[in-house]
Amino acid sequence: MLISTGYNHLHFVDDVGIVYAKGSNLCYQLGVNYDVPWLDHPTKVTYFQDRNIKIKALAAGREHSLFISDTGQCYGCGDNTYGQTGLGLGLLVDNDDCDEDEQSSNRRTLGLITFNSESGANTVTSCYCGDFHSIVIDSALGLAYSFGWGLYYQLGNGQAANLYTPAPINIQSQSINDNVDGNGTGVSSRPRIIKAACGTWHSLLLDDEGQVYSFGWGEFGQLGQGDTDSCTTPTIIESLMDDIKIIDISCGSASSLLLDDQQRLLLCGQQWRPPNTSSSSNNPFEPWRKIMSPAPIILPKHTSRVYCNTWTSYSWT
Incomplete structure (x- = not known):
């Protein structure tokens, strides 16, 4: 069984692949079709079931949620104050008459996250959430994408700024096992990232050689x-x-x-x-x-x- 837990909400996937949600829905982080602040009992996330989407990985931040399908697509919902759902900016509420100050920063419904993958295919396999930022791994290329809150450089792009859509984390190998050419000269190569971890203010990446980047x-x-x-x-x-x-x-x-x-x-x-x-x-x-x-x-x-x-x-x- 797959389980993810946020600050006050959780999701789990049962043995037949149905996604359930429970807990706080103040920021619409449950992804259900109910405009209620709290669900006491596990409730089906019908968005996936209605579209015959099978979820193979999921993660939760403080008040946002990510899901990855068995076809390599990633979905997000919930608090998008810093871009942590990866769904970009824009008007996120249905009321066209509301003022800008009244526009919600929450993603009320699940949305498909777009990646500019070098492979041209959806190969996303794992997702990780901090309180207000997220990292997703492309297993085919060994690439990590980050988005969300970046004030403390936890997105790994050298900028203390938020990202509202996924951007690849550029990382050059610093391993002692770098390739060596025929002249005995070290040849730097990009490490293949296989796993990530997100805290509140920092992040970790793990490559396929067992090296860790912070x-x-x-x-x-x-x-x-x-x-x-x-x-x-x-x-x-x-x-x-x-x-x-x-x-x-x-x-x-x-x-x-x-x-x-x-x-x-x-x-x-x-x-x-x-x-x-x-x-x-x-x-x-x-x-x-x-x-x-x-x-x-x-x-x-x-x-x-x-x-x-x-x-x-x-x-x-």
């Missing part, structure tokens, strides 16, 4: 670069380049989790105070320390996935 705000060390500087474009985490191959990544608001092929979990960023430790206050979310380079955490055997939430707690399966 970008965005780095105040808490969540970029894993060994400092608290921000990165405006994807920058490889050099401490992982020697003998570590990462197989899964996840972002919290101020931390990152990385899982390698030896089932070792690496944490960087803000670490919250563990239970039953001394504190100067009674705040359970009091920051404890910053980890600026990936540090290992002991895991049970057979770990294959890692997850972060807003408060940087984690779980694995």
Whole structure:
């Protein structure tokens, strides 16, 4: 079963491919044909069923949602204040008499997202949502597209600006395994991106060689670069380049989790105070320390996935 959860809403796909929605619909993030603020019970998203569209991947941000079909098409709905649905700008409400200030920034119905793919085909296979930005992967080319909130450079394009439609993230290989030509000279090649992760203010990309690239705000060390500087474009985490191959990544608001092929979990960023430790206050979310380079955490055997939430707690399966 596929499941995605936002701040106050969720979607899931059952065994026969029907998409259900539940929770907050204040920004129309559920994609249902009901103008109601909340759904207490799982409700079919008939948009897909009516069009015989099968969903194979989905993701949720704070108040927006993305869906990917088995034919490689991507759909979005919900809060579009920063462009995080990828559906562009324009009049988003049905009332032609409303003033500009009254125009809603929410996508009331599901819409098909347009990509300028180099392959000329729809090959989108996975999607990832931060609070207010999104990244989608084109598996055929190993390309990542970003859109939405970009104030902290979390879109990876070097600009502190929002994007309302998908744009490819340009990244040159920084790997020690770059191709070498006949003269022994290194030949840089673009890495093939296979996975992404989105936090609130930062993002991660994983390539097919197990290398991780980070970008965005780095105040808490969540970029894993060994400092608290921000990165405006994807920058490889050099401490992982020697003998570590990462197989899964996840972002919290101020931390990152990385899982390698030896089932070792690496944490960087803000670490919250563990239970039953001394504190100067009674705040359970009091920051404890910053980890600026990936540090290992002991895991049970057979770990294959890692997850972060807003408060940087984690779980694995």
